[in-house]
Each structure stands twice: as C-alpha cells, then as structure tokens.
Amino acid sequence: SVDISNMFMDVAETIVSEFHGADGDYEAFKLELFRVLATEPPVTDLEFQSMQASEISQMVFEKVQANYLKKGEHLSKDIYPFLKNVFENNQRNFENIQIPVSDGIHMLRVVAKLEDAYKSAGKSVITEMEKTVLLSVLDEEWKEHLREMDDLKQSVRNAVYEQKDPLLIYKFESFELFRTMLVKMNKNIASFLMKCLPVADAPGGEVQEARVVEEEVDLQTNRTGDEAPTGANGKPAPPKAKPAVAEKRIGRNDPCPCGSGKKYKNCHGVGKV
Helix, strand or coil: CHHHHHHHHHHHHHHHHHHHHCCCCHHHHHHHHHHHHCCCCCCHHHHHCCCCHHHHHHHHHHHHHHHHHHHHHHHHHHHHHHCCCCCCCCCCCCCEEEEEECCCEEEEEEEEEHHHHHHCHHHHHHHHHHHHHHHHHHHHHHHHHHHHHHEEEHHHHHHHHHCCCHHHHHHHHHHHHHHHHHHHHHHHHHHHHCCCCCCCCCCCCCCCCCCCCCCCCCCCCCEEEEHHCCCCCCCCCCCCCCCCECCCCCCCCCCCCCCCCHHHCCCCCCCCC
C-alpha cells in the first residue's frame, strides 16, 4: 500500500524548512504551499515568524491531510454513478475500468477492478490512483536522476586537472543529487494527488459510458484474431476486452505529457501525425 500521510508530512516539513528562519519569507512560503499542495497557509505572517518550524509543519500537514481526505470523498461520489452504470449494465463482462485523471498539465490513466470499485463506492479507485501516480512519478524522476548521474561522471573527471579528489567529489555530489531527487519526487507526487481530477474525454465535457475495445492480439498466445484460441470445449474462446476507456488525443502544440516542458511535436511526438 502507499503511505500518503508520511509523504504529505515530508513535503510539509520541506516547504516550511525552505522559507522558515531568521529571515523567513512568508509570502514565498505561501506561494510554494499553494503551488505544490493547493493549500492556504494555516498560520499568519506573524505566527510564521514566531512559531517553531516543527509546529508549523504539523499544522500544514494536518490541513493538507484533511483537504486530501475530503477530496477523496468527493471524487468517490463523483465517479460512482459512472461505475454503477457500467457495472450494472456490464454486458461485455468488463473486469477493469480505466479512468483518466489530470492535474491540468499531465494526464494519467488509472486502472481499477470494476467490481471492487463498484462495491467500495469508488474508494478503491482512489487507492489505485495513488499507486499509479507514485509509480509514474518515480519512473520519470529515476530516469532523470540516471541522466544527471551520467553528467556528473563526466564533470568530476575535470577535478583531476584541478588537483581535487574526483572520488570524494563524486560521492558528495551523487548524495546531493539523490537527496534532491527524493524531495522533488515527493513534491510532484503530492502535488498531482492534491490537484488531479477525472477528465472527460467527450468534446462536450461530459463523462461518457465506456466503450468496448477488442484486443487484436491475444497476449498469451500472440495469435491474431483469425487464429483465435479455443476453450476447453474446442470452441473459440470469447475475445478479451481491454479496460473501458475513451481516448484523449494530445495536440501537437500541447505540452508533452512527459513533463519536459517542450511541445509534444518537439518531444515524444516527433515523427507522429
């Protein structure tokens, strides 16, 4: 399971420590708290200057946690009618449901077991969303970290010419890179969870019923549709259905979903139409 509470606490402590102190910048703290966690400060400017950082961090955490739990309840209620409709009219025997969620910049597709989602009134979707977000952000941040480590290996070689110990520099700098990655990863996960909402793929902005997408290739036998696998009675087995989903097209001038900051056509959309 994903321990979101500890992550929120870590992010709260990080943000407070970045701006608290003798020259504490309350306005910068306020902006960062809203940018990352979409939350207003639980303290005033005067309180921020006079209180201990640990006290402020605890107050920030409690407010963020309360906001997130309330948001989870609203999300469950919002998606339940859709889940109920698909489950009770499940003529194609869907096993999974796929729900697009977005924080306004990036979009992820959350896959959950339809029956569990229905019986839990949408609560299991929140759990699957947390897992999906964590794994997606971790994957992106780790790949970026490996690229930075490669750059570091190249740069420390120059330390020899400066009569410095390259191994010592590498150990120190690699630790700092790893620590920075953890801070950034926790912030990005917490930020997405606090801001994301289900998105409607329909042009009219309404959530549509999921449509069936037949698999063209059976994953177990790697056979195409005209070589369909047979069941125990020798008859062709029914085709499997992918999770219910409505596709959303990324515009060529839209920001690339990978988070690079580039337009899609100049990043992962190169060569695609």
